[in-house]
Every structure is written in C-alpha cells, then in structure tokens.
Amino acid sequence: MRVLVVGGAGYIGSHTALTLAEAGHQPVVFDNLTMGHEWAVQWGEFVQGDLSDADLLRKVLREHQIEAVIHFAAFAYVGESVQNPRKYFENNLVSTLSLLHAMLDSDVRQIIFSSTCASYGIPEQVPINESHPQNPINPYGDSKLMVERILHWYGEAYDLKWIALRYFNAAGADPQGRIGESHDPETHLIPLVIDAALERRGPVQIFGTDYATQDGTAVRDYIHVLDLADAHVRALEYLAGGGESQPINLGTGRGYSVREVVESVGRVSGRPVPFEEGPRREGDPPELVADPSRALEVLGWRARYQELDDIVGTAWEWHSKS
Structure with missing residues (x-):
C-alpha cells in the first residue's frame, strides 16, 4: 500500500516507516521538522510541510496516490499542555481536522491514529482495557480524546475507516542502530x-x-518502539481487509x-x-x-x-x- 506517514521524521513515525518498507509497503513521509529529524527519514520519499497547508496535503495525497494515512504528528509534553493549552489544541486538534478534510477531499478513507493512554486519566483499575472510562486530566490527553471522537463521527457520516492506537510508554530503538529516540527536551x-x-x-x-x-x-507499561511500529502495520492491513473501526491499546x-x-x-x-x-x-x-x-x-x-x-x-x- 501507498501510505502517508504524517510525523514520520519523529521517533515512532520513523520506526514505523522502516517497518512499513520492510513489510513491502511504500511510505511517504510528511513532516514539518518541528520535532522530527530529517536524518531519521531513510525509508520512502520525504515531503516537508505543515498540516495547516491543506492545498499541499491534497496535492501530496493525490500525486502519490495515497491509499491510507498513519498520523503521528502531535505535541506530547503533558506539563507544557497545561501551561499552553492553545498550542496543543491548535496543533493536535485543528491540524488533524485539516488532515482529515484533505483526506476526504482526496477520497482517502483509511487512517491509523496515534492516540494515548493519557486519555484514560487516573485509572479506576489496572490493567486498563479499551472500555475503561476516558477522563483525561490534561490538555494533551484531552486533545487526543477529542480526535478519537471526531474519527467516530466522521466514520458515521463519511465512511472514514479508522483505528486509534492508544499507546502506553514507548521505549527502545532500532537494534541495528539506524534510528532511535532523540527529543529536545527529553522527558522520557x-x-x-x-x-x-x-x-x-x-x-x-x-x-x-x-x-x-x-x-x-x-x-x-514500557513497549518497544518496533513493537509499536509492527502494530501500526497490522492495523493498516486490518482496515484494508475490511476490519471495523475501533480503539486498541498497545502495551505489554x-x-x-x-x-x-x-x-x-x-x-x-x-x-x-x-x-x-x-x-x-x-x-x-x-x-x-x-x-x-x-x-x-x-x-x-x-x-x-x-x-x-x-x-x-x-x-x-x-x-x-x-
């Protein structure tokens, strides 16, 4: 499949581009390099751009004949989200709407969304399953939950197929040493x-x-980044095979x-x-x-x-x- 990897120059996105390529898919990486690194884009063509640029998104989706999107691009610092919620809702929510609308305009109807266990808030019990109440306690977690709700309603109205992968704690690096984690500031x-x-x-x-x-x-719950990447490829193939839209936890x-x-x-x-x-x-x-x-x-x-x-x-x- 031809897959647009949004945020593919980042930590999890770059490992997923690697895993997609190794599975025989064709990744196209879209990233504004605010948090990502051009050196991490080693698999697939790279398009530098911002999700707010709807015209560029539509052009990329159509020219590359994209069949599905994996969406990683988001700010993810919990403390910063409390101090500056506007930044988080503009980037994580409004930019995602721009992406979704470009997809619908281009008749691309499959998306794997990078969600988070932060949407659960303080858990009522552990381990946490997908039916656990979602009560985020910070704007970061809330921004991800809002996108999940939008995906649900867009699925109902526009036949958008989606999987929201709720990560726990990503960790580790490519064991061959080609790519790995590099954040500034580092909080993991x-x-x-x-x-x-x-x-x-x-x-x-x-x-x-x-x-x-x-x-x-x-x-x-620490989960290796290549295990996360593998789950994205499986989710993509599941949707392509007619699977149902739903949230799925990723942890050990x-x-x-x-x-x-x-x-x-x-x-x-x-x-x-x-x-x-x-x-x-x-x-x-x-x-x-x-x-x-x-x-x-x-x-x-x-x-x-x-x-x-x-x-x-x-x-x-x-x-x-x-």
Whole structure:
C-alpha cells in the first residue's frame, strides 16, 4: 500500500516507516521538522510541510496516490499542555481536522491514529482495557480524546475507516542502530536514566516513593518502539481487509516501576546510576498498565519485547553511541 506517514521524521513515525518498507509497503513521509529529524527519514520519499497547508496535503495525497494515512504528528509534553493549552489544541486538534478534510477531499478513507493512554486519566483499575472510562486530566490527553471522537463521527457520516492506537510508554530503538529516540527536551524516563549513567546530566529524579506499588515508585507499561511500529502495520492491513473501526491499546500488559528502570539501566550499562528521590508530581497516576487483549484478538499482535532489560538494551546501544 501507498501510505502517508504524517510525523514520520519523529521517533515512532520513523520506526514505523522502516517497518512499513520492510513489510513491502511504500511510505511517504510528511513532516514539518518541528520535532522530527530529517536524518531519521531513510525509508520512502520525504515531503516537508505543515498540516495547516491543506492545498499541499491534497496535492501530496493525490500525486502519490495515497491509499491510507498513519498520523503521528502531535505535541506530547503533558506539563507544557497545561501551561499552553492553545498550542496543543491548535496543533493536535485543528491540524488533524485539516488532515482529515484533505483526506476526504482526496477520497482517502483509511487512517491509523496515534492516540494515548493519557486519555484514560487516573485509572479506576489496572490493567486498563479499551472500555475503561476516558477522563483525561490534561490538555494533551484531552486533545487526543477529542480526535478519537471526531474519527467516530466522521466514520458515521463519511465512511472514514479508522483505528486509534492508544499507546502506553514507548521505549527502545532500532537494534541495528539506524534510528532511535532523540527529543529536545527529553522527558522520557529511560533516556533520562541512560543520560545520568553516561554522566551527561545530573542525577535522575524519582518523583514519589510512597505510591501503593511494590517499591513505592510509579509503575508504567514500557513497549518497544518496533513493537509499536509492527502494530501500526497490522492495523493498516486490518482496515484494508475490511476490519471495523475501533480503539486498541498497545502495551505489554506488564508494568515496571521507576526504581526498576533505574536498576535495569545499571545492569545493562554496567554503570552506577545517580538518582535523587523527591515528592510526587501532581497528576501522575500510581500505575498505568495496558490490557492488550484486544490487540491480540483483532490484530494478532503481541509485543515481542517483553523484558525490560531487552528494551533498555536497545536504548542503551543507541544513546551511548549518539
């Protein structure tokens, strides 16, 4: 299939372009390079542009005879979204509407949307399945939920076929070292811990040691970025085969604590990891773990990277050489 990968110069998008190409599909990467990197575009043609440019979007969709879209482009800093919600709704919501309208104008009716577990808010129970109430507690999560609702209504009205993939915590890198994670600023835990081990920064901060978890620190479900990419390709092929529109969680179903991540980086790197303990951050859920049953049932998908040390190992190889 000819697939437009929107945000394909970013972390997850670039790994998905790689996976699409390896599966025999033809990715075309569309990115404004605000957050992405041109060096990460190694699979498929690159078009630099912004989602607000509806004319360019329609031109790209038609000239490349695009059959489906995978949409990654979004701002994703929770704290920033609270401080500047306008920026998040303009970029994550209004720009997505521009993309959807260009798709409809060009008769492209299939989209895989990059959603998030942040749409659930503070979970009522874990593991979290897709029927769990969605009560986001920040504008970032709310912007993703709003897009999910738009996809639902556009599906009803315009026969748009969609899958909303609700990610848990993306981590790791291409084990061949071709691409990996590179954010500025970096907020993801595993790269921060690795940078502390490499003495590129001061001690990593552990926010909260009094949660009702096994060691008192917050627990998250870490999923390897290539497993995420594989799920996008499967979702694309599922829709192309006539599958039903729906949300699907992506995670391993197993959670690891912040302290376990610090210990894992220490094991993998053979280096001490300096850390400091501090109070909880407001709005941080104690535990976020996916119930990935639907992904297995609908897409035949299961995360191949199940062990934290294996995920951290690929991240360590990337960051220690970059």
